[in-house]
Amino acid sequence: MVSSLLRSRGSASPALPLAIFLCFFVAASVYAFVARLYPSPPPISEDAVLVDRQYALTLYITGAAFILAQLGLAYAVLRFRDRGQKAKFIRGKIALEILWTSVTLVAFVGLGIAGRNAWAGARFTPAAPDSIQIEVTTNQFVYTFRYPGADGKFGRLDPSLVNAPAGNPLGIDPNDPAGRDDIVVSDLTVPVDRPVELLLRSQDVIHNFFVRELRLQQDTVPGMVIPVHFTPNGTGRYEIVCTQLCGLGHSTMHSHLNVVSESDYVNFLKRQAFVQ
Amino acid sequence: MSSPSRAAGDTIHAPVGALARFLRRYVFSTDHKIIGLQYFFLALLAVTVGMILSLLMRFHLVWPAAHLPFVAGGIMTPEQYLAVMTMHGTIMVFFVLTTAPQSAFGNYFLPLQIGAPDMAFPRLNMLSFWLILLAFVVMMAAFVVPGGAPISGWTAYTPLSGLGEIAGPGEGMGQSLWAFSILIFCVGSLLGSINFIATTIDMRAPGMTLMRMPLTVWAWFVTAILSLLAFAVLFAAGILLVLDRVAGTSFFMPAGLVVNGALQTNGGGSPLLWQHLFWFFGHPEVYIAILPGMGVVSHILANFSRKPVFGYRAMAFAICAIGFLGFLVWGHHMFVSGMNPYSGLTFSLLTVSIGVPSAVKTFNWLGTLWGGRIQFHSPMLFAIGFVSFFVTGGLSGIFLAQPAVDTTLHATYYVVAHFHIVMGVAAIFGILAATYYWFPKMFGRSMNESLGKIHFWLTFVGVYCIFMPMHFVGIAGGIRRYADSTGAAYLAGLQPLHRFMTIAALVTAAAQVIFFCNLFRSLRRGAPAAVNPWNGTTLEWIAGSPPPADNFSGRFPSVYRGPYEYSVPGAASDFWPQNIPPGLNPGESTEQRYAG
Numbered sequence: 001m002v003s004s005l006l007r008s009r010g011s012a013s014p015a016l017p018l019a020i021f022l023c024f025f026v027a028a029s030v031y032a033f034v035a036r037l038y039p040s041p042p043p044i045s046e047d048a049v050l051v052d053r054q055y056a057l058t059l060y061i062t063g064a065a066f067i068l069a070q071l072g073l074a075y076a077v078l079r080f081r082d083r084g085q086k087a088k089f090i091r092g093k094i095a096l097e098i099l100w101t102s103v104t105l106v107a108f109v110g111l112g113i114a115g116r117n118a119w120a121g122a123r124f125t126p127a128a129p130d131s132i133q134i135e136v137t138t139n140q141f142v143y144t145f146r147y148p149g150a151d152g153k154f155g156r157l158d159p160s161l162v163n164a165p166a167g168n169p170l171g172i173d174p175n176d177p178a179g180r181d182d183i184v185v186s187d188l189t190v191p192v193d194r195p196v197e198l199l200l201r202s203q204d205v206i207h208n209f210f211v212r213e214l215r216l217q218q219d220t221v222p223g224m225v226i227p228v229h230f231t232p233n234g235t236g237r238y239e240i241v242c243t244q245l246c247g248l249g250h251s252t253m254h255s256h257l258n259v260v261s262e263s264d265y266v267n268f269l270k271r272q273a274f275v276q
Numbered sequence: 277m278s279s280p281s282r283a284a285g286d287t288i289h290a291p292v293g294a295l296a297r298f299l300r301r302y303v304f305s306t307d308h309k310i311i312g313l314q315y316f317f318l319a320l321l322a323v324t325v326g327m328i329l330s331l332l333m334r335f336h337l338v339w340p341a342a343h344l345p346f347v348a349g350g351i352m353t354p355e356q357y358l359a360v361m362t363m364h365g366t367i368m369v370f371f372v373l374t375t376a377p378q379s380a381f382g383n384y385f386l387p388l389q390i391g392a393p394d395m396a397f398p399r400l401n402m403l404s405f406w407l408i409l410l411a412f413v414v415m416m417a418a419f420v421v422p423g424g425a426p427i428s429g430w431t432a433y434t435p436l437s438g439l440g441e442i443a444g445p446g447e448g449m450g451q452s453l454w455a456f457s458i459l460i461f462c463v464g465s466l467l468g469s470i471n472f473i474a475t476t477i478d479m480r481a482p483g484m485t486l487m488r489m490p491l492t493v494w495a496w497f498v499t500a501i502l503s504l505l506a507f508a509v510l511f512a513a514g515i516l517l518v519l520d521r522v523a524g525t526s527f528f529m530p531a532g533l534v535v536n537g538a539l540q541t542n543g544g545g546s547p548l549l550w551q552h553l554f555w556f557f558g559h560p561e562v563y564i565a566i567l568p569g570m571g572v573v574s575h576i577l578a579n580f581s582r583k584p585v586f587g588y589r590a591m592a593f594a595i596c597a598i599g600f601l602g603f604l605v606w607g608h609h610m611f612v613s614g615m616n617p618y619s620g621l622t623f624s625l626l627t628v629s630i631g632v633p634s635a636v637k638t639f640n641w642l643g644t645l646w647g648g649r650i651q652f653h654s655p656m657l658f659a660i661g662f663v664s665f666f667v668t669g670g671l672s673g674i675f676l677a678q679p680a681v682d683t684t685l686h687a688t689y690y691v692v693a694h695f696h697i698v699m700g701v702a703a704i705f706g707i708l709a710a711t712y713y714w715f716p717k718m719f720g721r722s723m724n725e726s727l728g729k730i731h732f733w734l735t736f737v738g739v740y741c742i743f744m745p746m747h748f749v750g751i752a753g754g755i756r757r758y759a760d761s762t763g764a765a766y767l768a769g770l771q772p773l774h775r776f777m778t779i780a781a782l783v784t785a786a787a788q789v790i791f792f793c794n795l796f797r798s799l800r801r802g803a804p805a806a807v808n809p810w811n812g813t814t815l816e817w818i819a820g821s822p823p824p825a826d827n828f829s830g831r832f833p834s835v836y837r838g839p840y841e842y843s844v845p846g847a848a849s850d851f852w853p854q855n856i857p858p859g860l861n862p863g864e865s866t867e868q869r870y871a872g
Contacts, residue, residue, distance in 0.1 A: 013652070014652040014657060014729065014732075015650070015652060017733075018652075018657075018660065021736075021737065022664065025740060025744075028744075029744060032744075032748060037748060038748035038749070038751060038752040038770070038773070039751070039752065040684065040751055040752060040753060041753075041766075050680070051680050051681065051683060051684060054678065054680050054681055055675070055681050055684070058674055058675050058678065058681060059675075061674075062671040062672070062674045062675070065635075065667075065671055066667065066668065066671050069638060069642070069667040070664060070667060070668075072642050073642060073645075073660065073663060073664060073667070076642055076645040076646055076648075076650075077645065077650060077652075077660060080581070080645060080646065080647060080648045080649065080650050081650050081652070082649045082650055082651045082652075083649075084649075085649055086649065086843060086850075087581060087582040087583045087647065087648045087649040087842065087843040087850065088583065088647035088648070088843070089583070089584065089842075089843045089844055089845050090583065090584065090586065090643075090646075090647060091584050091586070091587075091588065092584075092586050092587035092588065092589075092590065092640070092643065093587075093643075096639075096643070097587050097590050097636070097639075097640075100635065100636065100639045101632060101635075101636055104631060104632050104635035104636075105629075105632050108628040108629070108631040108632060108635075108674060109625065109628055109629060109632075111628060111674065111678070112624050112625045112627075112628035112677065112678060113625070115624065115678035115679070115680050115681065116621055117680075118678075118680030118681075119617065119620065119621060119624075119678070119679045119680040119683075120617075120621075122680075122683075123617035123620070123679075124617060124618070139534065140443075140444075140535070140536065159531075159532035159533075159534050159539055160539050162534045162537070162539070163537075164537065165537075171534070203532075203533065203534045203535075204435065204439075204443070204533055204534060204535040204536070205433075205435050205436040205439070205443060205535075206433055206435070206436065206547055206613075208612070208687065210687075210755075212684065212753040212766075215683055215684045216683060217612045217683050217684065217686050217687070218612050218614070219612050219613050219614050221547050221548065221613070221614045222435060222530050222532070222533055222547060223530025223531065223532070223545075223546065223547065224530075224548075224614050226614045239764050239765060239766055241753075241755060241763075241764045243686065243687035243688070243755050243756075244433070244687065245358070245427075245428065245429045245433065245436070245757045246436060247427065247436060247443060247444040248353075248354045248355040248358060248427060248444045248445060248759075249354065250354075250358070250757060250758065250759070251354065251755075251757075251758035251759045251760040251761075251763030252354075252760070252763060254763070254764050
């Protein structure tokens with residue numbers, strides 16, 4: 001006995017629109033990715049170029065899988081819609097199972113291994129010994145950047161001395177001579193083509209340091225000093241944004257990275273040393 | 277065995293009024309089916325709240341000056357936005373995606389599909405539900421306490437979530453209620469998972485070997501094991517968080533915190549510890565949400581393709597493999613957290629490995645459709661939609677699994693698009709497929725097919741219109757959890773995409789009204805359903821619609837074969853139920869033998 005639900009009319013009719021929609025969806029997705037309608041901005045470091053290459057490789061491999069799987073689904077629903085035929089009795093094919101398990105294993109794990117380089121370049125190696133060191137401190141909802149000044153040494157910090165209204169947002173100890181020439185600013189300025197090491201700290205909650213053009217994103221965690229390094233190769237002014245939910249002002253927390261020529265950088269340091 | 281307690285629960289001692297009878301049968305019930313329905317309706321309530329919250333967010337992002345309903349003061353403030361976002365995530369993950377696929381459908385159908393009269397521990401089952409309901413009430417209370425709901429997101433990263441009021445609005449009483457609610461939810465889930473595991477191991481009908489269990493049962497069983505291990509860890513983490521908040525401990529707080537200009541007295545704790553504990557729960561939680569959907573989809577694809585599931589064994593092993601690997605990948609949420617970069621690479625390789633059993637599932641779903649005789653009823657449409665979403669959302673995860681690529685996409689809308697498609701909407705499609713599929717069994721009536729198809733089309737297309745553009749917002753650097761989507765200057769150019777997504781979200785949400793109307797109308801007015809309306813092979817289809825109190829009217833089935841014997845050559849009919857003894861004509865339908 002066949003029940004009334006199975007007899008309801010049009011049980012195969014959604015096949016064609018479903019197949020058409022899936023084809024359209026694949027075409028639209030491929031177009032949007034290939035035409036780069038909403039691209040990320042051009043990279044400004046060698047490490048960022050490596051990240052972009054790995055992104056592209058991932059896009060090709062997953063894109064091929066996406067197209068095959070969605071179109072395979074479209075084909076199956078159209079080809080095997082109920083036209084009164086008898087379904088084939090197939091429990092499975094072990095050779096096929098082994099084939100697609102091995103192919104995905106090689107493709108996905110291979111991709112993961114290939115991705116090591118882009119990560120290792122930025123994260124496994126310490127910063128070059130001649131890097132410019134700048135300390136980045138976050139708190140709700142501002143960035144503060146500290147340069148060590150002419151002596152090349154950061155002054156000691158004491159959390160109990162933090163007093164932003166009085167002009168000491170970082171709590172620099174006034175009794176430490178190394179701190180007297182420290183430069184404290186709210187924008188990050190670095191020279192082009194010189195390695196830079198940032199020491200990321202946070203005073204209150206977890207924040208983040210993200211510059212799209214560097215393809216660099218790193219949380220700043222209270223209680224930790226997290227080093228990151230990069231060598232910018234394009235001058236310009238880039239936005240630094242917080243991407244880690246840090247409280248009600250999260251979306252207002254940003255600053256700028258100014259990548260300037262060597263001479264402009266020297267002038268910047270001189271000017272700041274004079275002002276402070 | 278539990279039937280004595282069930283029978284006692286159903287005995288009505290005279291004289292009792294209609295109200296008392298109603299309370300006993302539908303409210304304080306130990307019947308797994310009633311408890312399943314209680315979870316189901318709780319999830320419906322929760323998903324309604326969660327969806328309204330998501331619409332408020334979408335509205336605010338593109339029309340920030342608009343006066344919105346349910347928002348104190350009319351125009352949403354940043355802290356209100358973050359509170360709405362936190363509650364949306366929490367409600368959806370815990371009270372919808374954990375509650376509906378596992379607790380609701382698992383409770384209702386696991387005993388039926390293994391031929392048992394009830395769950396192993398019926399009273400524990402009732403207690404689990406009441407705890408989850410209490411957790412929901414406590415969570416909702418966070419909206420109305422001074423300061424409002426918490427703003428730290430569903431992940432509640434410390435120190436933000438541990439500091440108290442000084443960290444921001446909602447971080448006082450609201451965040452405490454959030455933590456208490458999660459603790460209660462953990463206890464409810466732990467009790468529930470013990471029950472699922474014991475029932476599956478102990479109460480299977482004669483002949484129901486592990487390799488004859490429907491893939492739904494496999495999925496619920498493995499999900500219960502995940503719940504047991506994951507919620508235990510979240511419970512411990514939650515206790516530590518509560519202690520940090522109310523008892524002055526510093527499990528997650530380092531020394532030297534200066535918050536809002538004030539030096540804190542904490543010291544010795546680690547903010548990353550919370551992240552490790554949370555994601556040790558949080559990643560398996562993704563599979564707790566999606567594995568039952570995978571089981572349901574396998575079940576439905578076979579039923580409506582009239583074919584056995586392609587590679588049943590591989591499918592069962594893939595569920596186990598995903599469950600196992602799911603515990604080894606939590607660190608991929610923490611690539612940019614400050615964790616050791618070498619750990620990042622290890623977690624990355626483990627994470628891409630999970631793509632292998634996931635791909636096996638996808639290929640085998642296509643293999644199940646291949647050569648079939650596909651009937652496009654509403655449950656089948658939603659199951660096919662699930663496969664499409666799982667492919668899309670799964671593949672976008674391969675990007676995020678690599679720390680280098682994640683460095684640019686982390687915390688952007690790309691992530692939001694990825695997890696909404698693969699664990700949010702795919703799991704919801706699993707729930708909807710299950711609802712359309714089992715509604716006739718649960719309520720003895722059928723849902724309207726035409727409305728079901730309209731619901732499918734609007735939702736399927738609508739979801740892609742919401743979440744595909746969202747990938748591009750993320751690739752361009754659009755940051756999630758921003759109350760102001762133009763917070764950084766470069767974000768302004770993405771507003772047209774945001775507007776498109778908001779309109780798509782409105783249409784998609786409106787389509788859910790069709791579903792709710794269909795559901796509630798069919799409860800009373802749907803066409804009466806047969807015992808086995810879809811010509812299925814598994815044991816739930818030999819029970820009445822709806823099943824009687826002991827499920828099988830005292831005639832408990834024995835099992836003679838696997839769960840998906842469709843279109844067996846030489847058979848008079850294209851389905852061969854699990855309970856028909858060998859030698860009997862496979863064409864003889866279950867209805868002829870068992871109806872009435």
